[in-house]
Amino acid sequence: MALEDDWSCDANDALHITVVQPGETKPKTLSTFHPQFTYPIFGDEEQIFGYKGLIIRLRFAAHDLRPHVHISYDDRFKAVADTAATDLLGSLKPFVPEEALINLPDYENAVQDDSNAKDFTPPGKLVYSYEANERSYEIWAGSLADPDVRRILDRAQILVSLFIEAGTPLATDDPEWTLERWTVYFVYEKVTPPTPTASSYSIVGYATTYRYWLYQRDRTITPAVKDDAFPPPEIKLSELPSRLRIAQFLILPSHHRSGHGTHLYTTIHASCIADPTIVELTVEDPNESFDALRDTADFCLLQPEFVKRKVNLNPDPNGAYSRKQRLSSVPTAELIPTDVLRDIRTSFKIEATQFAHILEMFLLSQIPPSHRLAGGANIARLLIKKAKADDPDDRRYYWWRMLTKQRLFKKHKELLQELELLDRVEKLDDTVRNVEEGYEITLNAVKGRLPEPEDDAPAAPTGPRNKRKLAVEDDEDEEENVSEAVKRPKV
Numbered sequence: 053m054a055l056e057d058d059w060s061c062d063a064n065d066a067l068h069i070t071v072v073q074p075g076e077t078k079p080k081t082l083s084t085f086h087p088q089f090t091y092p093i094f095g096d097e098e099q100i101f102g103y104k105g106l107i108i109r110l111r112f113a114a115h116d117l118r119p120h121v122h123i124s125y126d127d128r129f130k131a132v133a134d135t136a137a138t139d140l141l142g143s144l145k146p147f148v149p150e151e152a153l154i155n156l157p158d159y160e161n162a163v164q165d166d167s168n169a170k171d172f173t174p175p176g177k178l179v180y181s182y183e184a185n186e187r188s189y190e191i192w193a194g195s196l197a198d199p200d201v202r203r204i205l206d207r208a209q210i211l212v213s214l215f216i217e218a219g220t221p222l223a224t225d226d227p228e229w230t231l232e233r234w235t236v237y238f239v240y241e242k243v244t245p246p247t248p249t250a251s252s253y254s255i256v257g258y259a260t261t262y263r264y265w266l267y268q269r270d271r272t273i274t275p276a277v278k279d280d281a282f283p284p285p286e287i288k289l290s291e292l293p294s295r296l297r298i299a300q301f302l303i304l305p306s307h308h309r310s311g312h313g314t315h316l317y318t319t320i321h322a323s324c325i326a327d328p329t330i331v332e333l334t335v336e337d338p339n340e341s342f343d344a345l346r347d348t349a350d351f352c353l354l355q356p357e358f359v360k361r362k363v364n365l366n367p368d369p370n371g372a373y374s375r376k377q378r379l380s381s382v383p384t385a386e387l388i389p390t391d392v393l394r395d396i397r398t399s400f401k402i403e404a405t406q407f408a409h410i411l412e413m414f415l416l417s418q419i420p421p422s423h424r425l426a427g428g429a430n431i432a433r434l435l436i437k438k439a440k441a442d443d444p445d446d447r448r449y450y451w452w453r454m455l456t457k458q459r460l461f462k463k464h465k466e467l468l469q470e471l472e473l474l475d476r477v478e479k480l481d482d483t484v485r486n487v488e489e490g491y492e493i494t495l496n497a498v499k500g501r502l503p504e505p506e507d508d509a510p511a512a513p514t515g516p517r518n519k520r521k522l523a524v525e526d527d528e529d530e531e532e533n534v535s536e537a538v539k540r541p542k543v
């Protein structure tokens with residue numbers, strides 16, 4: 053134990069990632085940061101044994117990401133029987149390209165005297181430019197079938213293991229027809245070159261996306277055996293109706309919370325909307341911070357459309373309030389304009405569950421804060437009065453909870469039906485409360501980004517930003533669980 057304590061160190065602390073560019077006489081550091089994860093490389097404990105004062109420096113050239121690994125330490129444990137220091141190069145080799153293992157002076161010379169750097173442009177095509185904090189940025193996109201895209205992606209991919217939990221690098225040596233399904237987006241800052249021969253591009257982040265075919269059965273056609281020519285004409289995957297899926301999405305830590313992720317996501321979304329063969333945008337296993345980014349971006353996109361199309365909850369569905377009837381089911385089509393909403397969802401190409409979340413957020417935002425949980429709404433009274441509450445905003449809030457519960461129930465029906473009735477009611481109640489708390493956080497985050505509300509319109513809530521708590525887990529494609537502690541922030 054004592055031996056391990058003396059000679060062990062935290063792998064995340066030992067690994068330093070450094071972005072470099074040419075300096076006056078040798079490369080200089082632009083930014084340095086630590087990884088979020090090293091378990092794929094050094095094991096679940098993220099510990100390295102056998103070194104004192106260990107620094108593993110992983111360098112990237114700012115423009116073309118030319119990589120380099122340099123290892124230094126003060127002392128190394130001398131092997132005793134079968135106890136030996138971690139084989140650092142052996143652990144790193146599967147994750148870094150061979151070119152990263154040259155000696156440091158050669159690497160520094162290659163970066164300092166790179167004769168191609170001055171004319172470097174990111175691979176693919178320039179698709180979007182923007183300014184932030186008086187600095188200029190560009191987003192470039194190219195197919196993975198392009199060798200220049202593959203070269204930069206191969207260099208960048210170690211970052212996937214270091215920053216995306218359960219993320220795995222892409223195989224870039226697949227056959228061309230499958231590489232063509234992938235588009236890689238790069239975000240670069242346009243910088244003043246530090247030397248006359250240096251590049252004016254500096255990496256900020258990147259994302260990979262792929263198309264996958266969407267099976268759509270035309271029910272107006274009765275299947276029949278056809279006498280078509282054989283072999284059939286070549287099918288181009290890029291022309292078939294598809295979903296677009298974001299696979300890896302990464303902004304370097306030195307650029308976090310400056311809106312780059314939002315620009316990148318919005319650019320990918322805009323490309324889906326512009327492409328008639330793409331039916332909707334989906335995301336592969338998003339984490340909590342990506343969900344926060346996606347929710348804020350989608351809310352800002354859809355909110356003006358909801359306002360323009362006058363989407364709101366009808367507080368008196370089917371005249372139920374006036375007739376004081378007890379309804380046996382949630383009258384969805386009377387509460388919300390389902391046709392208008394279907395039209396908005398398909399034209400904005402947003403996946404159904406994500407659209408439901410954004411719609412629920414919007415409908416919640418239309419109820420004045422004092423009639424919502426966050427503003428101290430009297431839930432006990434609401435549960436007695438239900439749809440017969442006197443105030444239309446109380447009725448709206450009642451129906452908002454019912455609609456949200458209905459969606460949650462449908463989605464988690466099998467799991468919920470395993471519970472006793474009282475437990476089921478309690479679980480749904482907890483879940484809808486957690487969902488609402490999560491929505492309030494997003495509404496709070498988008499406050500400054502949307503036009504100011506009219507005087508009589510409800511304002512977005514204020515309050516501290518806290519972590520979202522959930523009772524039911526959600527994932528677009530995978531089996532879902534009812535649980536207390538979940539990775540996904542919403543249901």
Ligand SMILES: CC(=O)SCCNC(=O)CCNC(=O)[C@H](O)C(C)(C)COP(=O)(O)OP(=O)(O)OC[C@H]1O[C@@H](n2cnc3c(N)ncnc32)[C@H](O)[C@@H]1OP(=O)(O)O
Nearest residue numbers: 300301302303308309310311312313314339341344345497
């Ligand atoms: C499909 C996948 O790859 S899932 C994995 C996603 N990638 C990673 O987790 C890798 C490491 N992390 C990152 O690359 C970045 O933190 C990202 C991509 C998640 C976010 O990128 P950023 O450029 O920082 O996002 P951006 O500045 O546009 O944030 C927009 C909004 O999203 C929300 N948001 C972004 N990051 C976070 C976070 N860590 N926690 C909570 N909310 C967040 C905030 O509301 C933010 O607005 P605000 O800063 O005005 O409050």
